[in-house]
Amino acid sequence: MINTWQFWVVIYLIAGVLFAQKFKSSNRNMKNAGSLTILLELFTGIFSLLMIPVFDIKFDINTNVLLTLLIVVFIYAVTDRLNIEARYGLDPSTFSMLKQLSTVFMIIFGFTLLKEEFVFSKLLGTLFIIGANIILSYDKGKFVINKYFIMSFVSNFLFAVAMLINVDLSDHFNLAFYTYITVTIPSILIFVFGRHNIADIKEEFKLCKRKDFIIAAFSWALMLNASIRAYQLGSVTVVASLFALTAILNALVEFIFSHNKNKFIQKVIAATLIIIGVILVNG
Numbered sequence: 001m002i003n004t005w006q007f008w009v010v011i012y013l014i015a016g017v018l019f020a021q022k023f024k025s026s027n028r029n030m031k032n033a034g035s036l037t038i039l040l041e042l043f044t045g046i047f048s049l050l051m052i053p054v055f056d057i058k059f060d061i062n063t064n065v066l067l068t069l070l071i072v073v074f075i076y077a078v079t080d081r082l083n084i085e086a087r088y089g090l091d092p093s094t095f096s097m098l099k100q101l102s103t104v105f106m107i108i109f110g111f112t113l114l115k116e117e118f119v120f121s122k123l124l125g126t127l128f129i130i131g132a133n134i135i136l137s138y139d140k141g142k143f144v145i146n147k148y149f150i151m152s153f154v155s156n157f158l159f160a161v162a163m164l165i166n167v168d169l170s171d172h173f174n175l176a177f178y179t180y181i182t183v184t185i186p187s188i189l190i191f192v193f194g195r196h197n198i199a200d201i202k203e204e205f206k207l208c209k210r211k212d213f214i215i216a217a218f219s220w221a222l223m224l225n226a227s228i229r230a231y232q233l234g235s236v237t238v239v240a241s242l243f244a245l246t247a248i249l250n251a252l253v254e255f256i257f258s259h260n261k262n263k264f265i266q267k268v269i270a271a272t273l274i275i276i277g278v279i280l281v282n283g
Contacts, residue, residue: 089147
């Protein structure tokens with residue numbers, strides 16, 4: 001069962017809900033997004049190392065693999081930095097629904113670059129998911145595209161590009177070790193080029209709710225490994241559309257436990273469109 005794409009989709013969905021809720025609650029007192037990004041990546045890398053026994057041990061490395069890996073870690077450094085900022089400015093359910101833009105990009109890549117079978121219902125389902133994100137940008141009679149929305153859009157596009165590369169590139173490594181590399185090296189890049197110092201990182205760790213932060217980092221490690229494994233084993237268009245269900249699950253959890261009714265009607269409509277989109281993409 002562990003080698004089925006369905007198993008890893010379920011793991012991704014569970015981890016996705018945990019991450020969205022715990023990460024938001026852990027960093028309400030955030031002072032420096034860059035330092036928080038470094039912290040998250042370092043802890044995520046450690047948890048990913050603990051998952052090495054779950055996956056096959058293999059290292060098939062050559063010059064092309066290493067060069068491609070450098071491109072991926074650079075993309076991750078940018079996306080992780082943008083994501084931290086966007087998560088801070090958006091509530092978990094809104095961010096989670098915007099996150100489904102990466103699903104849209106992956107479906108498009110599946111059709112165009114991976115030459116997966118084009119079916120009209122999949123295109124229609126993709127349009128429903130896009131529509132859900134447009135609805136979320138509507139606020140008090142106008143469409144509001146703020147900096148957090150833009151950060152999320154750019155981040156999701158770049159993340160989809162990295163994930164597309166990951167599907168083949170990660171097959172040259174033990175998957176958990178590969179994930180460790182792709183989160184740890186970006187943290188070093190952000191530390192160096194962002195001119196951060198260890199004192200700032202320590203201060204950020206003191207400010208966060210540590211229990212929630214640890215759970216969030218573990219969940220992020222699970223999400224990264226589960227997403228790549230699911231894409232390796234299943235159809236990119238099908239897996240990507242099912243990942244969109246995290247948006248609905250997060251909105252539901254947020255409403256039940258946090259009683260957050262901000263943009264509630266819009267979120268219900270957006271969640272409904274995502275469900276329809278997922279059904280259409282999966283035939």
